[in-house]
Amino acid sequence: MPIVLTRIDFRMIHGQVITQWVKRCDANEIIAVDTSLSKDVFMQEVFKMAAPKGVNIKIMDVDKAIKAQLDGKFEHRKVLLLFKTVQQLYEAVQKGLELKDVQVGGLGGGPDRKPVNNAITLNQEDADWLIEIENKGIEVYLQTTPDYPSMKLEDAVKKL
Structure with missing residues (x-):
């Protein structure tokens, strides 16, 4: 299972992911997992144009991502697995996606955040969803960029 990084980032494929995380992880494929984006052909093309040379981008929904892992589609690539929301990551883990760890990179703002x-x-x-993911033996940590220190989920939750 050569997933080199699993990241939650509401902006999906953007500057930090392209210029910093792809390079840091030596990823040669980004798999963006988002149900809405998987149905939006125009936005898929926009994201694919943002890819650096040598990095393949695939966009799929949760079920297709799980099937790809089960079918060994990640085996010969260095995959950066990117989720738009915690909810979709939680759904994927509940349905059997196997992960070692998850990086929370950006979840957006809002009045209850x-x-x-x-x-x-x-x-x-x-x-709560992230705690449940961590209870399944998957390490969850928060980190925006490679230069910024990571934070354990339990320390972040104490600030709520």
């Missing part, structure tokens, strides 16, 4: 680390905000619902 509290800043917990640099530019990362959490609400109680996302925190």
Whole structure:
């Protein structure tokens, strides 16, 4: 299972992912998992144009991502697995996606969200899903960029 990084980032494929995380992880494929985006052909093309040379981008829904892993589609690639929301990651884990760890990179803002680390905000619902993911033996940590220190989920939840 050569997933080199699993990241939750509501902006999906953007500057930090392309210029920093792909390089840091030596990824040669980004698999963006988002149900809405998997149905939006125009936005898929926009994201694919953002890919650096030598990095393949695939966009799929949760079920297709799980099937791809089960079928060994990640085996010969260095995959950066990217989720738009905690909810979709939680759904994937519940349905059998196997992961070692998860990096929370950005979840957006909103009235019920509290800043917990640099530019990362959490609400109680996302925190509960992340705790359940961690209870399955998957390490969850928060980190915006490679240069910024990571934070354990339990430390972030204390700030809610």
